[in-house]
């Protein structure tokens with residue numbers, strides 16, 4: 001079983017967006033993924049209620065109950081677990097980090113997000129956990145290359161001894177539209193650039209957790 005936590009002390013950085021999407025990528029017929037919402041805002045519970053499909057399985061729980069929920073998932077043969085965390089509760093974030101094999105740290109390419117990421121990366125380091133910063137809601141790439149704010153964010157992360165995921169998740173309305181209909185973007189618009197970017201992130205997360213590349217599935221690039 002592989003457990004991925006999504007953490008950042010900065011509100012609105014993309015934790016719920018990325019965790020919902022990756023849980024749908026991991027979900028397979030007969031092998032449901034588990035998405036755990038530890039945020040009292042319950043964004044994912046809201047999304048899941050809108051969802052026509054029953055999977056990924058969604059469980060809402062407090063950080064204190066996480067170890068029990070994860071033990072039960074393991075006993076039931078769940079292969080992928082994704083934990084969404086609240087932005088401002090260090091104790092809950094630490095509990096999720098303890099349970100995780102990998103911590104995805106979303107950040108917008110903006111100065112306040114980078115400052116907040118330092119604290120999240122320090123927590124992961126103190127718990128001896130690997131962290132993958134993911135630049136989210138970035139301006140679109142141009143023919144000439146990466147937007148300046150994205151390159152600057154990478155440099156700032158390097159100054160924190162961290163290497164961001166080589167790709168980026170661009171700011172696209174398709175993500176919000178997909179979530180508002182209870183879907184992931186690769187279900188909502190399978191051939192879109194948004195779906196392709198998220199698919200690449202899913203590959204990177206698989207690789208960072210030592211999982212084999214994903215089998216090709218319909219609707220994926």
Ligand SMILES: Nc1ncnc2c1ncn2[C@@H]1O[C@H](COP(=O)(O)OP(=O)(O)OP(=O)(O)O)[C@@H](O)[C@H]1O
Pocket residue numbers: 010011012013014015016017018039041043085086087136137138169170171172173175176179
């Ligand atoms: N790549 C993106 N493109 C467009 N909109 C995005 C993108 N990522 C996130 N958003 C939007 O930004 C808002 C915040 O995203 P999200 O809820 O995923 O962040 P969060 O880190 O979970 O926030 P919180 O800290 O409040 O839990 C949402 O309205 C979401 O739809």
Ligand SMILES: [Mg+2]
Pocket residue numbers: 015016017039043084085
């Ligand atoms: Mg959230």
